[in-house]
Structure formats: C-alpha cells, structure tokens
Amino acid sequence: MFDVFELQQQLVLAARPSGSEQGIGALIAALAKPFCDEIRTDALGNVICRKAGPGKKIMFSAHMDVIGFIALKADKSGNILVDKIGGQRAAQLNHTPVRFENGVRGVVRLKTNDKAASALGMGDLYIDIGASSDKEAMELVPVGTRAMFDTPTELLEGGKLLTPYADDLTACAAQLMAMEMVKNNHNDLYFVFSVQEEVGCKGAGVAAFGIAPDLGVACDVCYCADDPAAKRDMVVKMGQGATIKIKDVGSIGTPEAVEFLRAAARDAGESWQDEILTGGGTDTRTIQLSRDGVAAACISIPCRGIHSPAEMVAVSDVESAARLMAAAAARAL
C-alpha cells in the first residue's frame, strides 16, 4: 500500500515544470506498472495507464507538471532573470529558495514591494545564485534551464502535508493509490498522468482525444475556505474529505458525471464535500471539450496556500480522493 507522505517526497524530487515531465513520467510509470495492464507515453509526454475491462471507458487524469521558472539571461552582477512557467504570483515569491534542474541553488528576490500585487510580474524579480558576473552566471545556468521551488515536504502534527507541490502531485499520489485499490474492474479504465496543465491544460486534452472516454474525471487541488491566504467564498475545508466539483472557472461539471461520482461515493459509503471553485481551472475543461464532447467532472483535494512554496493538504483528504476515484472506477457506467 502506498504511503502518501513517502510517495509525495518521491514525486517532488522528480517533478519539473510544465514541458519537462519526462523524469516524473518515468517514475510514475514504474510505480504504476504493477497495477495496470498497459502503459504508454504519448507524443506530449502524458503517461497513460490502462486497466482493461469489457465495459465503457473512464479516463481519470491528474497532472504531473508543476509551476516553476525558466532562465532567460543573467544581469551584470550575476543574477538570473527568469520567466514563469505556470501561474506564479510574484507578490508571494520573495525569498523563496529554488533549485535549478542542474542542481544549482538560489533564492528569489523581489526588486520592489511597493507595487500592487497584481502588477508585480517576473520582471520585478530575479534569482540570486551567488554568482558575481553575467558570464559566470550563464555558465552555471544556461538559457532555458528550469527551476523549481526548493522547500521540503514535511508531515505535520495532525496528518497534514506541507510541500511545495501538493498541486498536483498529491492528486497523482491519490490516482496511484486508486489504481492499487481497484480490483476486477468492469469498466475499461485509463489513468492519465497529464502534462502541461499549468500552462493551459494541454496534456489532458490530447490524452482524452486519444482515449475517447465515455466519462472523464480530473483530479486536482482546490482552494479552501479556511485558508487565510486565499479567502474564498467556499464551503470547502481542509481535512473534511475530498470534494466532488460542481463548477470551476474553466468548466461546469457535466451533471450526469457529477451525479455518477456522487452515486459511486454514496454506494461506497464515502463522504465528500461539494465544491464550487471561484478561482482557477482544471483539466476537466479540456477533457470535456475533447472530440465532440466528453461527460466530465472532477475530484479535488482541498489545499491551503495554492501555488506557494508551502502548499498544505490533509493526508486524509488525499486518501479520501483515492477512495472516491476507486469507487467511481468500480461502478458500472
């Protein structure tokens, strides 16, 4: 049985920003292998794990890319100027330790605090790697080198995880756990670990096109009402179980799909929270819009501090998401 904390630590080490998912894709394929009949990686890098069944096709999808940075150039003093990969919020990044993919370490510095948070962008920050000249810096961090948050993954009192990348590696963990739980499935199951969600939900869309599922279920994190850094008008709370999404900014769950997830949960004796996400979209949208349309819904893990280097989720919510997915996978469609 997978342990959420151990799995998350492994996934965080392998994770790279959108577009560079090869390493984590290989790791996930190796972890998934015992629990599926067939694994393939498509042209974009989506890892598609099939657990074959005679029934209809259900596609589950959690994205394995994370937000990060990409090196543009160095200034004269040896600071690295970067662009963002994914939804970085400059106003919350000051003093964040980062690690470039080649192992070089540094810290994000904001040049000014005196601008509206919404106006602060990547041009207002840089990464100090300890270099003293542009030449030295560019040798250490060539153009195009990616960087990730370099904060630890920790298990807190009361079973919470503090980690740079709950989004969406905890959903990847939940999906692996669901694969492990499902036995003797009637449905034809596809567990997709998608790429490039953070830059426009690209991977899940092409995966859905290839699979042509009868039902799509994304798994991602969502804001919660008890996060002071988000302050959302939502009922969702961390630690109260995974959610079944009704709506987010990019999609409205297909009513039949939402009801299918609820019925599966009810029959399995699992509780859930009702989620309407007022900020951000998920792979649900691109799955739903694939081909001539796919019934799609989403299971979410409540998360405090989304897109910060200290995202927090409850281990029990990750396990709950895994059980909800497993219940849906086992229910005849």
Place this chain on the structure above:
Amino acid sequence: MNYFETIRDLAKVAMPAGFEEPQAAAIAALAKPWCDEITSDIQGNLICHKKGSGEKIMISAHMDVPGFMAMVQQKDGLVKFASMGYKVPADLQHCRVITESGVTGVIRCEFKDASAKPSAIKDSDLYLDLGVSTAEEANALAPAGSLFRLQPWARQLHGRRFMTPYANDLAGCAVLLDVMERLGETDYDVYFVFSVRELEGQTGAACAAWQIKPQQAIVVDCVRTGDEPAAPKDHYALKMGAGSGIKMKEQGFLSNPQVTLALRETARKAGLTWQMDIKADGLSDASRVQRVDGGIFTGGVSIPCRGEGGPVQILDENDLEQCANLLLAYLED
C-alpha cells in the same frame, strides 16, 4: 574555520532574544579550548576572557536570532503572533517555522485584494498556520507565550557563498570563534562577548560593557549590502565579496575615529580587503555600548549580508574570513 558548518550547526539550536541559553551553551563548548575563562552574566551574555597585560578590549557579536511569540489562538485554528527582529512583514509569507516543542507550521498572510501592495502588509496580517482547525488544537501545539522561529537550514550557493535564515548574527559569533582560535600574541586583555537581546532593545552588550569596562569595543554584526537589485537604493554602501566592513555610521551611531582609523590603518598594513560601512538606518549594539559608563571608544566590523533582516540571508565566506583577519591583525598589531 568552516563558517558554513559552524553557522549551520549554531542555527539548529539558536533561539530568539531572551531565550539564548541553547546557543550560549553551544558557543561556550566551542570557545572553551581557546580562552582562559568563560562566564555568563545576569542577562545571559556569554563572556569569554583571553587574558592579557594591556588595555581591555571588548569584541562582541550578538547570539540572539529573530523569532516569534504566539499570542492568540483563533477559533479557526490560526495563531496570531508577535514578530521579533524581522523588518518587512511581507517577507514572511509562506515561510516554514518550527515551534520550541518541535512542531512544524507555516506563516500565512491574510489576502486583502490583488491591488494591495506587499509593502502595505502589516505584522497583524500574518498568522501561524499549524494545519489545525480549532483553537484547542492550536493551543496544544503553540500556546500563548510559546516561541517559534524559522526552520533552521543552510544551503551552499556558488563559490564560497551560502544562504540561511540565520546569518544575523551567528556569522558574527562564528567570526569571534575563529578569531579566538587563531589569536596569537597580543597585549590586549581581550573579552569576547556573545551578547543577548540585540534584536529586541540592544540590551545585552551594553550590560556586558558596563561590567567589563573596556577602553574600546568592537561590535561585529551583519549589515545589509547595497549591491543587489532588491536592496533599498542609496542606503547601504557594503558589497558582497568585497571584504570586511569598517563601520563608520549607522542610525544614531558614529564610530569613534580612534577605532575606525586604527582599524583602517591595520587593514592597510596587513594588505586586507576592506570597505567602509556607512548607512542611514539600522541599529547594532554599538550605539548603547558607546554610552556605557563614562563612554567607550566604539567601532564596528561589519559582515556584508544580502537580505539581512529577512528570512533568507546570503553570506560570502571570503568576507567572513576577511573580518576575522582584520580583527586578528588589530589585536596582534
């Protein structure tokens, strides 16, 4: 001396102002072989005496570090706290902390709206998030009056540079230890003082000076550099990697020329790299030490530190070495 390891190890035990016993014990153990007598006074200052026949000189560095004190547990499980020793509240958002009983948490900043400037964030906008949801749970982990602090860590950057939340002023303590270890023949009667409570009221060093009554005092402290884009412009003369700083001026304090001129002369004669430390703001132990008794000739040796006053501070081991070399040359001259 391996400055990186010494500072990293001291950071593991260092506590905020008023609670310095753990780092005092660690420093006393390191200092023991290199001095004749170690005492501690009422406030907790650690005074290491290396006896000499000449005039008394006090060389001090403060061993207290910044931290936080829990104040009120809210019904949602978040904890209001008092911040001690940090300059910019916005710097602390999403920083990982550890309580005195070893519990991990994270500092969250209450979201206002996207047009708010990070510079407008106040201490009262910050909360300790322990991952719990009730006041009772929070009270069990961080009761009112309990301390917490940033997680201690240290990471090497390029060259001889490294970053840690605890440069200020464990770097000064490391420099003093290095000087003690390498000190040869000197006429001075030397008192190395590891002072308490610098970050809350500059209480410690002045009390030590009153007891020792030295003819002159040199305060060794970390000072923010002005050579990075994130530094406030025109306020900080120091450059990272450009050697020791000889303090000329800070807010409310002017070094006695008798000390600065002698330090500069020493640096010139010994062929050391040094720079002038002149700044409009900032406060060290120097100002209060200078006013003790009938007055003490007081100067400072400043360690260039990027991000001083914030949660991630960068040092260059070459600078630390230059500071120690300057003090050694001064004492042995």
